[in-house]
Amino acid sequence: MVTRYKIKTLTEFIIERQSEYPHAKGALTRLLNDIATAAKIVNREINAAGLVDILGYEGKENVQGESQKKLDVFANEQFITALKGGAECCAIASEENEKIISFQNEFSELGKYVIAIDPLDGSSNIESNVSIGTIFSIYRRKTEVGEGGKNVDILQPGINQVAAGYVIYGSSTMLVYTTGKGVNGFTLDPSVGIFCLSHPDMAFPKEGKIYSINEGNYIYFYEGLKKYIKYCQEIDKETSRPYTSRYIGSLVADFHRNLISGGIFLYPGSKKSPSGKLRLLYECNPMAFIAEQAGGKASDGYNRIMEIEPETLHQRSPLFVGPKSMVEKAEEFIQEYDG
Ligand code: AHG
Ligand code: MN
Ligand code: MN
Numbered sequence: 236m237v238t239r240y241k242i243k244t245l246t247e248f249i250i251e252r253q254s255e256y257p258h259a260k261g262a263l264t265r266l267l268n269d270i271a272t273a274a275k276i277v278n279r280e281i282n283a284a285g286l287v288d289i290l291g292y293e294g295k296e297n298v299q300g301e302s303q304k305k306l307d308v309f310a311n312e313q314f315i316t317a318l319k320g321g322a323e324c325c326a327i328a329s330e331e332n333e334k335i336i337s338f339q340n341e342f343s344e345l346g347k348y349v350i351a352i353d354p355l356d357g358s359s360n361i362e363s364n365v366s367i368g369t370i371f372s373i374y375r376r377k378t379e380v381g382e383g384g385k386n387v388d389i390l391q392p393g394i395n396q397v398a399a400g401y402v403i404y405g406s407s408t409m410l411v412y413t414t415g416k417g418v419n420g421f422t423l424d425p426s427v428g429i430f431c432l433s434h435p436d437m438a439f440p441k442e443g444k445i446y447s448i449n450e451g452n453y454i455y456f457y458e459g460l461k462k463y464i465k466y467c468q469e470i471d472k473e474t475s476r477p478y479t480s481r482y483i484g485s486l487v488a489d490f491h492r493n494l495i496s497g498g499i500f501l502y503p504g505s506k507k508s509p510s511g512k513l514r515l516l517y518e519c520n521p522m523a524f525i526a527e528q529a530g531g532k533a534s535d536g537y538n539r540i541m542e543i544e545p546e547t548l549h550q551r552s553p554l555f556v557g558p559k560s561m562v563e564k565a566e567e568f569i570q571e572y573d574g
Contacts, residue, residue, distance in 0.1 A: 245271055245410065245421045245430035255416060262347055263398060263414065266323045266373060271410055273317035274369060274402040275428055277310045277354075281367065281404045282425075290362055298333040298549055306361055307331055310354035310369065324348050325376055326384020328548050330517055335548065337383030345380050348373055348397070349388045351517040356401075357485025366405035368487025372521040373398040389548065393520035393541030401487045401521065411437065411491070413528040437494060439531040439558040444475045445498025446561075447482045447489045455505035459536075459572030463565050486513065490522055490556065494529055499557030499565060503536070511553040515545055519554045532562040536569040 249267050253259045284290050284306065293303045311331040318324040319338050325346035326337045330353045338346065350373055357367040374395055376388040400412025408423040410430050420434030446467045453461065467478045481498065483489050489500050504511045513519050523533030523540035533540040533556040543552060555565050 243432040245432070248419065248421070248432055252414065252416070256414075262323045263373070265321060266318070266348055266350075267398065267400075267412065269317045269321055269323070270314070270371060270400070271430055273313045274408075274410060275423065276313050276317075277306075277369065278402075278404055278408045278423065280309055281306065281361075284361065285364070297331050299330075303331060304355070304358045304361055306367075307355045307358050314352055314354050314369070314371075318350060319343060322346055324350055324384075325380070325382075326350075326388055327352060328389045328516060329354060330514060330549070333549075335384065335386060335389055337385065339383040344382055346384075347376055347380060349376050349384045350374075351389060351520070353514070353517040356487045356518070357483070360483065360485050360488075365483060365485065366403055366488035366491075367485050368404060368491075369402040370487060370517055370521050371400055372396050372517060372524070386548070389516065390545045392544050393515075393523055396520060396524045396541070399521035399524040401491070401525070403487050403491050405488060405491075409433070409491070411494075411525065413525050415524075415528065418525055418529045438529045439494055439526070440497035441558060441560065442475065443493065443497030443499060443558045443561050444478050445481050445493055445496060446478045446501065447480070447493060447498055448501040448503070449482060449484070450480070452505055452507070455507040456503060457505065457569075457573045459569040460501070460503050460565075462572055463568035466564070466568065486518055486522065490526075493557050494526075494531075497558060499555065499561040501565065502554045503569075504553040508551070510551040513551060513554050515540070515543060515550050515552045516548060519552050519556075522554070522556055526556045530559070531557055532559040534562055534566055536566060536573070 249264045293308045322342040323346045326335050326349045328335045328351045353370040398414045402410045411420040418437040421430035422433040502511050502513050526533045535553045
């Protein structure tokens, strides 16, 4: 006989979890639902990307001087539209916009939350049909309700996050998120367009066997990191070395694989770019929150990512994230040799 289990949908799950927060009035629930809805629309477009005229460049550059792909722009618009109309979110900081987008309408001005978002992560992989993602981070606003959100509402350290998550548009599409009580993953059933709980209580394996880094930049790495890479490649049965090297070039996809299979992701500072490449507010902090909630660790080599005080919207930070033991080993090398 085939045993059938009742499927729990994302909506059911977040409503159920809302009762764990005694003062919650459902605003965060609605916010997560809005994000999930926009993610489904983005997913639909990504799936059809080869068929419609949406691959390729938009012809503009974003604030980091990177060419915007059409899908970057499309995804950005979808998330902004989904969040603008509601009474939950008063501002968004997006990778694709130089300044925050402050929602100035009678509903949104009452919103208690702000969102930092990377609408499309790993855009260089779009053309080749490789996994890409969306990363988001939610904070409670600092200013009083009644006006659009301001920079101070967004410029908060990661420890203030109330929720964070990512969507991976991969061989299947998943939404993974935390509100500070563990990490749960939902897979999109494309036939009905519903995210279903598929990965409850996600946690990093204690010890990993994967290291993920763009080794093409080796020549620019500092000494400690070079030594750590050699450490990953040495033979040692007890610690399952040499590790396997895996690098997709989409933070979401690399992180997701490492969370499931056990591995460390590294995007270091280097002689070429001392602060690395990844952005603190909408790449490092949300991944750090998820990592810690999954029993892992996230560091810039010296400090806990979530304790860094942000000064600017698009500020970058080195990122070392994964199982605690692996991140601590990388930190040891960096701190010993790189000062
Ligand atoms: P985005 O597409 O949002 O600009 O992010 C790309 C990021 C990140 O996803 C990935 O980990 C990293 O860039 C890859 O960078 P390299 O190509 O330098 O390895
Ligand atoms: Mn990104
Ligand atoms: Mn992006």
